Amino acid sequence: MKISINRLKKYIALSESPEEIAALLTRSGLEVEGVEEFVSLPGGLEGIVIGEVLTCEKHPDADKLSLTTVDIGTGTPSQIVCGAPNVAKGQKVVVATVGAKLYPTTGDPFEIKKAKIRGQASEGMICAEDEIGLGTSHAGIMILDTDLPNGTPASDYFEVSQDQVLEIGLTPNRADAASHLGVARDLKALLGRPIYLPEEKANSIEKSGLSISVEVQNPSDCPRYSGVVVTDLKVGPSPQWLQNFLRSLDLEPINNIVDITNFILHDLGQPLHAFDADKISEGKIIVRKLPKGTPFVTLDEKERKLSGDELMICDPQGGLCIAGIFGGNHSGVSDDTTSIFLESAYFSPDVIRKGAQFHGLKTDASFRFERGTDPNMPVYALKQAVSLLQDIAGGKVASEIIDLYPNPAQDFVIEVSYGHINRLIGKKIDPSEVKSILESLDIKVENETNDGFTAIVKPYRVDVTREADIIEEVLRIHGFHQVELSENLRTDYLAEHPVKDLNKLQYRMTEMLASQGYFELITNSLTKPVYADKSGFLDPALNVEIFNKLSEDLGVMRQTLLFNGLEVLAHNINRRQTDLKCFEFGTVYQKVAEGYKEGRRLAIFHSGNRSAESWIEPEKPFGFSDLYMTIERILERLNIELGQVSMIESAPFSYGLTLKLGEKVLGSVGLVDEKILKLAEVRQDVWFAELDWDLLTKKASGLKRFQEISKFPEVRRDLSLVIDKAVTYDQVKAVAEKAGGKLLRRIGVFDVYEGDKIDSGKKAYALSFYLQDQENTLTDKVIEKTMSKFIQAFQDQVGAIIRS
Structure with missing residues (x-):
């Protein structure tokens, strides 16, 4: 909503700048999103004046030009070369002086400069209407019929309007402020000044034969x-x-x-x-x-x-x-x-x-x-x-x-307690100030006692109908900024633990996945019964059936997000969009003995190539590691440590992993079985993961903690270990973390070898260790001591042989 400062000044005396007015209104709840300058003509005709042609002669070196002298009110006539055919002595004209910037009706703005035209000096320009943006005619210069003195700004003659306009982001509750009068009412209360309403006119009536x-x-x-x-x-x-x-x-x-x-x-x-x-x-x-x-x-x-x-x-x-x-x-x-x-x-x-x-x-x-x-x-x-x-x-x-108007609108009558005002605002407001604020907002105060009063609110304040609304009016005019924070913060309630904002968590995940090139899916919760009948991993007896089903294809509630996603993939693949990364947050449903249960899930799909074919490298199809890496990013973002991981080779996967958090199953990830793909009419490989979003949100520990970047350098040292094939990397990592203590920042694996150069049943890991002290620069002695700890721990705990 736009509000003109010039029009506001018709209602209330304003000496404040537009920026000061904007700050006042924003502080009171009418948020000013910007202040714009308005000029009815581009440039406001600045530097353009009314002049009088004193002399007009033919240019000595150009038949179509005239050499004029023009009085522009400076005391010294200006010589101006003019090409208009209608210029003549004695005319009142519009003159652009040297330095003026013109904004023509067509073309780019340009600045008037001193010039020599065919050997004669020219100090300005006599203007046609199109040259100053007033019209489209270029047949000749503008000739004015005016008695205004020479040198009068052209903006006065043409009534150029200049204004400052407030852009107010009006909230839905403030219908009363959707006008200049409404904004002036708030300024009346904020500035303590009266407003002036236009006098109600008594219109004279002249009867005619027309009646309605x-x-x-x-x-x-x-x-x-x-x-x-x-x-x-x-x-x-x-x-x-x-x-x-x-x-x-x-x-x-x-x-x-x-x-x-x-x-x-x-x-x-x-x-x-x-x-x-x-x-x-x-x-x-x-x-x-x-x-x-x-x-x-x-x-x-x-x-x-x-x-x-x-x-x-x-x-x-x-x-x-x-x-x-x-x-x-x-x-x-x-x-x-x-x-x-x-x-x-x-x-x-x-x-x-x-x-x-x-x-x-x-x-x-x-x-x-x-x-x-x-x-x-x-x-x-x-x-x-x-x-x-x-x-x-x-x-x-x-x-x-x-x-x-058979039933006139009644005023709102609201009982208000001073105790409630002070409690909700957080400070004691003097009753005289409360009354002054409310009356400045056209709210009458009646039946005053030591405990409270009755507020009478006019019906145009559709947002002020309760005691809390009256208190809000007092606070916004008194000023939120005037409510001091006490040294000891307190609350009226106790909570066992902070409540997680589930919508915010989901938004953060959506934002992260979208930033990595994923597209979000939103699919119907209804699906085909045939998926449970023929998939081999869903129990048809657990289907939640719809009584008044629209069709058999929408006959049951989904037990998994897999098939809805596969239908979307099939739709895109059939239209030659074959390289797909998608995700969906959705609810799944099952019938149980007590009735029904439902849960939120996060599904992720990969299909096709992760990089397109180019002259630099061949196309690369998605693999298991691409999807697993995304899951790791999700867990890292939520500060969740993954628990046990186990292999699965059953529907809906050809192969994959089951993921756990503690004793609870988080979900599964893997390559979708060809029989499942055929059921959904998908004709290329699909990597799929479905995670228990309810469990993830329950385990999420909020935002990460950050620490200052160390001023001291990081040191890298490498080791090559020969260990039994049965020893996992997780075991090696656990040993290193315990031995390295707070100096160990991270571990990397840069080579794995299994071959004829080492004994059968063995494998070799080439590991990099990154060491750093947050308080001191690491010395050679400390580094060697730490590496010795690593070597000893690997030899003792995983039977490692250190290769030189």
């Missing part, structure tokens, strides 16, 4: 409906001030009638709609709903089928407008319109929200109506609009204001 009657058939959806007839209008362009205001808000002026309704909407927050009165059949407006499927053509010339739930503004022959959302093409204001019926209403937010959602229409009017407008504003806004119509479009008020 109104019937509201849905008073719950339209609690208030107001309108007035205005005749003798002349549709045309709006005055420059109004066009500048709308452009500063990124709105394009249309004509004076429509521009006035947009002005009132953004100024007062009250949407208006103008109907061509001559197009209202039988002179009657009916507020009602039309049957579902009724066609209706909106202002954008699109035919829309009504849902039957949206509120419509109709005449006896049909719809004229989708109430509060979008006007109809037939009844809108055109260049030929001379009489209008001007509508100003209060609609129920629910009905507007539902209609806007159904039709996918988000307009400035629906934005305000669906959040809640001021039910006491329609008539005031109508009078302000009519006054503008009289001044700008020559309109005459042809009827009394119609105002159907």
Whole structure:
């Protein structure tokens, strides 16, 4: 939402800079996302003045050029060479002085410099309208009819508007602030200054033969409906001030009638709609709903089928407008319109929200109506609009204001305790300050006692209906920054342990996988019963069947994420997308004796090549290590140590591993069996892993701890061990970590050998050891002592022979 500082100053005296105002509003809950400068003409015509041609002669060396002297108010006439055919002595003209930057209608900006043109000095330029961005004509220079003194800035003559515009990220609860008046109300409270509302005009009525009657058939959806007839209008362009205001808000002026309704909407927050009165059949407006499927053509010339739930503004022959959302093409204001019926209403937010959602229409009017407008504003806004119509479009008020308001909105009455205010804010606020803040926000304070008071809130504050809302109003004006933190932090509750944010954990994993080239899958929880019947590893008796199934292919809840993922792979492979890395977070379901159980899983798929064929290297298909490496990254990110790993050679895998965390199975990883692939119609190898996401989130220990990078150098030493084939690398690693203690940073394996150069049943590991002390530089003596520990431990604990 954009707010003009110039317009705010019509409501409240502001000496603060736009940046200071932005900081104030942000601190109070109206977050200003940016401050933009608006100039109605590019460059603001800076350096361009009104001048008078004193002399005009032919250029001595060019037939099509004139040599002029021009008074630009400096006391010394300027000599300017001009190529326009219509330049003459005595003219008032527009002059770009030396140093001025011009922004032409077409082409790039350029700067005026002193120059010599055909041997004659030229100190400026006499301008055509296209050269300063005012129009498209280049037939000749602009000749002005004005008595303004020479040297007057051209920006004054052309009424160039300069403004600062606030971009406010309005939260859904602050419907009251969706206007310049609403923002001014907050500044009134923040700055302690009065605001000045435009005087309510008493519009003179000139009766005519045109009258409009109104019937509201849905008073719950339209609690208030107001309108007035205005005749003798002349549709045309709006005055420059109004066009500048709308452009500063990124709105394009249309004509004076429509521009006035947009002005009132953004100024007062009250949407208006103008109907061509001559197009209202039988002179009657009916507020009602039309049957579902009724066609209706909106202002954008699109035919829309009504849902039957949206509120419509109709005449006896049909719809004229989708109430509060979008006007109809037939009844809108055109260049030929001379009489209008001007509508100003209060609609129920629910009905507007539902209609806007159904039709996918988000307009400035629906934005305000669906959040809640001021039910006491329609008539005031109508009078302000009519006054503008009289001044700008020559309109005459042809009827009394119609105002159907059978059940006026009531103020909110809220009981407030000083004790609750102080407890929730976290500091004691003096009751006099509380009262002052609330009254500055137009909230009355009544029935005051030592313990509390009654707050009377006007209905335009749709977000202030409870005691907590009143306290929030006090806090945001008092200032969050003024609530000091105590030395001892406390809380009103005790928790056994910090609650993990499961959504945040999943997002972190999604972010990590996506950064490594994975695509996320989102598939249906329903699947085919045949997968459990024929897969050989799922029990059909555990299927959760759907009673009113849409089809047999969607007849049961899935027990695994495998088949849904394989269907996605098959779809892509059939369309020549064969190199795939995908993952999915999803829920699986099973029938149990007590009913049903479900659990979250993380599935990962690899298929095709991990690198495409190129002249540098041949294509490389995915292998087991690629998928296993991803699992290791996931565990590392969650700070989880993998437990026991065991081989599996049963469905759904040709071969793979079962992974455990302690005694609990984490999941499995491997190459999917060809029978399973055939069942899902996949025609290439697939590597698949399915992990128990519930178990992972339970075991996750949060973010990693980090430490300062050591100032002392790292040292590498290598050893070659000959050990029995039965000894695993994990055993070797455990021995090294115990022997190396805090000096050992990491271990690497850079060679493994099994062959005829060592004894049968043996293997050789070439290991690298990285040593570092966080507090001192390692000496040769310490390094040799540590390596001796390694050698002794390997010989004693795994029977290693150290190769030299």
